Amino acid sequence: xxxxxxxxxxxxxxxxxxxxxxxxxxxxxxxxxxxxxxxxxxxxxxxxxxxxxxxxxxxxxxxxxxxxxxxxxxxxxxxxxxxxxxxxxxxxxxxxxxxxxxxxxxxxxxxx
Amino acid sequence: xxxxxxxxxxxxxxxxxxxxxxxxxxxxxxxxxxxxxxxxxxxxxxxxxxxxxxxxxxxxxxxxxxxxxxxxxxxxxxxxxxxxxxxxxxxxxxxxxxxxxxxxxxxxxxxxxxxxxxxxxxxxxxxxxxxxxxxxxxxxxxxxxxxxxxxxxxxxxxxxxxxxxxxxxxxxxxxxxxxxxxxxxxxxxxxxxxxxxxxxxxxxxxxxxxxxxxxxxxxxxxxxxxxxxxxxxxxxxxxxxxxxxxxxxxxxxxxxxxxxxxxxxxxxxxxxxxxxxxxxxxxxxxxxxxxxxxxxxxxxxxxxxxxxxxxxxxxxxxxxxxxxxxxxxxxxxxxxxxxxxxxxxxxxxxxxxxxxxxxxxxxxxxxxxxxxxxxxxxxxxxxxxxxxxxxxxxxxxxxxxxxxxxxxxxxxxxxxxxxxxxxxxxxxxxxxxxxxxxxxxxxxxxxxxxxxxxxxxxxxxxxxxxxxxxxxxxxxxxxxxxxxxxxxxxxxxxxxxxxxxxxxxxxxxxxxxxxxxxxxxxxxxxxxxxxxxxxxxxxxxxxxxxxxxxxxxxxxxxxxxxxxxxxxxxxxxxxxxxxxxxxxxxx
Ligand code: HEM
Ligand code: SF4
Ligand SMILES: [Zn+2]
Numbered sequence: 001x002x003x004x005x006x007x008x009x010x011x012x013x014x015x016x017x018x019x020x021x022x023x024x025x026x027x028x029x030x031x032x033x034x035x036x037x038x039x040x041x042x043x044x045x046x047x048x049x050x051x052x053x054x055x056x057x058x059x060x061x062x063x064x065x066x067x068x069x070x071x072x073x074x075x076x077x078x079x080x081x082x083x084x085x086x087x088x089x090x091x092x093x094x095x096x097x098x099x100x101x102x103x104x105x106x107x108x109x110x111x112x
Numbered sequence: 113x114x115x116x117x118x119x120x121x122x123x124x125x126x127x128x129x130x131x132x133x134x135x136x137x138x139x140x141x142x143x144x145x146x147x148x149x150x151x152x153x154x155x156x157x158x159x160x161x162x163x164x165x166x167x168x169x170x171x172x173x174x175x176x177x178x179x180x181x182x183x184x185x186x187x188x189x190x191x192x193x194x195x196x197x198x199x200x201x202x203x204x205x206x207x208x209x210x211x212x213x214x215x216x217x218x219x220x221x222x223x224x225x226x227x228x229x230x231x232x233x234x235x236x237x238x239x240x241x242x243x244x245x246x247x248x249x250x251x252x253x254x255x256x257x258x259x260x261x262x263x264x265x266x267x268x269x270x271x272x273x274x275x276x277x278x279x280x281x282x283x284x285x286x287x288x289x290x291x292x293x294x295x296x297x298x299x300x301x302x303x304x305x306x307x308x309x310x311x312x313x314x315x316x317x318x319x320x321x322x323x324x325x326x327x328x329x330x331x332x333x334x335x336x337x338x339x340x341x342x343x344x345x346x347x348x349x350x351x352x353x354x355x356x357x358x359x360x361x362x363x364x365x366x367x368x369x370x371x372x373x374x375x376x377x378x379x380x381x382x383x384x385x386x387x388x389x390x391x392x393x394x395x396x397x398x399x400x401x402x403x404x405x406x407x408x409x410x411x412x413x414x415x416x417x418x419x420x421x422x423x424x425x426x427x428x429x430x431x432x433x434x435x436x437x438x439x440x441x442x443x444x445x446x447x448x449x450x451x452x453x454x455x456x457x458x459x460x461x462x463x464x465x466x467x468x469x470x471x472x473x474x475x476x477x478x479x480x481x482x483x484x485x486x487x488x489x490x491x492x493x494x495x496x497x498x499x500x501x502x503x504x505x506x507x508x509x510x511x512x513x514x515x516x517x518x519x520x521x522x523x524x525x526x527x528x529x530x531x532x533x534x535x536x537x538x539x540x541x542x543x544x545x546x547x548x549x550x551x552x553x554x555x556x557x558x559x560x561x562x563x564x565x566x567x568x569x570x571x572x573x574x575x576x577x578x579x580x581x582x583x584x585x586x587x588x589x590x591x592x593x594x595x596x597x598x599x600x601x602x603x604x605x606x607x608x609x610x611x612x613x614x615x616x617x618x619x620x621x622x623x624x625x626x627x628x629x630x631x632x633x634x635x636x637x638x639x640x641x642x643x644x645x646x647x648x649x650x651x652x653x654x655x656x657x658x659x660x661x662x663x664x665x666x667x668x669x670x671x672x673x674x675x676x677x678x679x680x681x682x683x684x685x686x687x688x689x690x691x692x693x694x695x696x697x698x699x
Binding site: 002006007009010011012014015017018019020023024025026027032042044046047049067070072 | 578580684
């Protein structure tokens, strides 16, 4: 089974294999970002703009705001979870309170 | 590449969905194949059903579209009964009790906690009295909005209700327009007060005179969602009332053909308007989508618009008692944040029958209007107990409050909204005094940037955010000032960001006090804001803790229901079966 990812309801959700897995409105700590001037962005996720799979990672570009400095925009690709075994399709979300490193790429992206 | 949603819509969309919906309802929640949930939930929106947020699986929000907010005699009772019998969830809201009706900012009705299994029965009851959920959500012609007292108002130039009704009948269930790139929102105004709110709709008809005849000027491309608020723009077209439907056909066909189906965030016609401008919009409409020569714009009446104009004269809303042209009266009642318990709704239906014609209207400020009350019955109506809670003469802070759905049910939300706004309004009423010449003071709270509560057109705009307080994440609000409609509509300036929610009432108090001290003679709040730059205004806001107490500071979105005794996500009873009993999950 291939892993099926999409964003739903105007970017409110990331759905993985037809199950709503990642929601907006959480805070993420983002390190080494050019998103804003902060050493560590305290990032409020407001909408998922693009989602993709870079096996085993489920990745997304997220619209939102750093609540420390107020800068808003869209992040680079951020790993939001993993589907380690595509046959079972089981999704493991990352702990968003820990530090994340947004990067350049998702292999197979699904635009909006 | 077209989006996934477009793919699902290509397979099946519009009227046809109903058959599948009914089959699923007969068989029960578990009949929807798990790997087709997303596709079906997207499609169900077209029939007015929106799957509620996480922790509330198997429950739906149901929207009933009442064009122009018109609830005909006999309909309100059925709405109240459906709410009472089907809209009660596994936990109650502490402010409003079990089973409520929400009157929305687009003159529709929302019910929550609807179970799939009950839908056939509900549809039967609604349809028996001419109500429907069709196209209440989804990529379609949405509920048509307009002046809520159309046909009943002394300021009227065209009775816009027959036009709204004609459009409703033409475009509801019309397969030619059932699959649009995105939602399509239409407003019709017939009076010189401007209460149709055309400026924030995709397509607006506004009263204008040409050749001695009152018809409509046409504006296109308004909308508030995301951080991309736009006012509808004048495309220099006038139509007589009997051709409004032709132009509506043309414009919605233009949208169907040229709207962006590759990117849902860029799909609304406001973005096509950004790209084309009004001249090209008019040209393409003329060349490809209508078969008669369009007239240029007529003389509009915008200089008379008082509705939400900040001018403190005329109709700022429709609350209060006003004479109709036929000598009877309409009585506008304030419904705080637009939410009314099912029992109160049934009581309202009874009063409307007893004192008026039974007809009730919904306003775009989440309030209700009882129509056709004879003068001699006004005093008795005013002394009915229901009017103590839903007053025709409320405090400006009560009548001016609007709030969206928020974390209670909505997936996009960042903060709790309705219960918080109820507490704000009560606190402000007790603790803040507006200048005597300010009867209208609008405070709109939206839980996210989708802007369902229309914050950008309020005196004080509140938008859901987060911040940290003593290191801990708390619910917060961005504060904007000075928005409104009228001849020259104006979106709020966002002046103070990420204010912890418990410091917002203090901020509003300090702002109002500064306004009273610093205003010029007779200066309205809106003029006061317009005359000052953002920095000056930010200094006047001054967030502050007060004796206002906010029980919703924690992350209410992390709960399955913010007001449940045990609100932990893991304690959610959802999904449930047709009897509301938890369904054992297999993992
Ligand atoms: C169960 C969840 C939701 C509820 C209860 C809800 C509630 C509402 C209400 C009451 C309105 C007023 C409009 C009307 O009567 O037509 C509205 C409008 C709107 N909703 Fe939602 N909503 C929900 C989910 C969403 C989601 C997920 C989105 C994003 C796709 C969204 C985006 C909007 C937008 C953009 C508007 C219109 C604002 C404007 O442009 O005037 N809503 N919603
Ligand atoms: S404004 Fe946002 S939070 Fe409020 S109902 Fe609309 S989508 Fe939900
Ligand atoms: Zn920052």
